[in-house]
Amino acid sequence: MADFLNMGGFALYVWPAYGLSLVSIAAITFVTLRFRRRAARDLAERQMAAKQAGRSTDAPQI
Amino acid sequence: MAFWAMCRRDLALTLREGGGWANALVFFLLVGAFSGFAIGPDLERIRAFAAPILWIAALLACQLSLDRLFAADVEQGIVEIIALGPSSLTQFVAAKCVAVWVCAVAPLLAATPLLGVILNIAPQTLLGVVVTLLIGAPALVLWGALGSALSAGGKASGVLVALLATPLTAPTLIFGILGVRALESPGGWTAPELRYLLATTLIACVLAPPAAAAALKAQID
Amino acid sequence: MITWLANPERFVKFARPAAPIAAIITVLTFIIGIPWALVFSPEDFRQGASVRIMYVHVPAAWMAMFVYTIIAVAGFISFVWRHVLADAAIRYAAPMGAIFTALALVTGSLWGQPMWxxxxxxxxxxxxxxxxxxxxxxxxxxxxxxxxxTRAARLVAIAAMVGWINVPIVKFSVDIWNSLHQSASVIRADGPTIHASMLWPLAIMGLAYMAFFAWAMLTALLAEVDVRRVKALDSKTGPASRIRIETNASPGGAFKPGAANG
Incomplete structure (x- = not known):
């Protein structure tokens, strides 16, 4: 395990490279999912309100 | 015909506004002089850096002096009038670039020997810088004009123009400096670097005016 | 296919099932690729374990170029046909591309320091x-x-197309510039021959990055379609709800039904 973490003496370079890549991909994932959730929630709210008001719930042309 | 009329109008406007055309020149001299402070008083070292400093100073002066190139024309509706009229916006952009070259770049070229002397430049190198700037500076102006057209309507700053235009000028800068180096040796006039430098200018001539015209069209839509 | 997908309904029909598939491929390829890259791939006889940086560096560099190509194509579509989804694609792809490019540069530096x-x-x-x-x-x-x-869409599309044309010119110029004083001490980190035992994990990591980008784009564009539906619904019902608010504030508002059409 220690050998693995040591990366043949290149730990100082290999782990930051993987860490930064991971953090970036995680950040993109987080932002994308949050955007998707919020957009879906906003749309559901509008459609619910429209249904209660008896208006058409068809998705309008965008 | 309309093209030269537009050129004359821009020239007259720039000269009448007074001082505006000198900004690029002053900025050019300032960057050059301050590079001297940064490098230190060792004349040999300054000489080694003289050509790159002159090129960088010219590049930045071209980008930063163009930030308001089209802003007034967009706001005052001049662009709209030209778009409706018989002459194309591409022509308008080209006329603007010619006016900028005459008002801002030509003085800058004239001041290059002066700045070169301060930077202890070798005569052969100075000649190289002037020649490469003559070939390459139109590309700097054209890409700067595109950056200016793209950012004309927004709450844009000169920094945005530089950010948009500078990456596009990278090949011109590279071949400009390589051209200076080529001209330092005898027979450098036939060096391929000079032809490549000319090519970057020609590419800018073909691409930048239509792109800037399309951007101006989008600004008034 | 891209213009065919510009129709939002067709796009949603395509993206709803495609996004989870891309997500599954992303997760699977990372699960396979990361251990392969970090543990099972061989160490380079000259570079040792530092060669493992390659498996995150090269895919990031591929994505840096690939994403810009996508942006240029989307810019063309956005400029010519004014498709809103093409513009949205640029809007979401640009920050992602910038992140991949920054990753390529930083991981390249982290690889270059011990090697060069x-x-x-x-x-x-x-x-x-x-x-x-x-x-x-x-x-x-x-x-x-x-x-x-709308204006931003057109201007960004123009900038994207012009920038893309310039990328090969920049590459050409720096190639010439660099060839004039190539330092011989530099160990070419990525030689022309790369052994299959390294190529496989690299290909899988590349696929992982590609699938991840596809998932993120599809998901963001699905969200964008929803955002646009919300805006469209609001513009339809908006004035009515605004009247209700006005009614609360000033009773006179209720007597001006004509304002509801404003």
Missing amino acids: GTWWAWDARLTSVLVLFFLYLGLISLRGAIGNE
């Missing part, structure tokens, strides 16, 4: 990727500087 003895070499590839990074930043700030959405 320097964080940065003015190598042709590094330099052109750096210019690419500035092109990404220009696209992002241009979008931020323009308030009007």
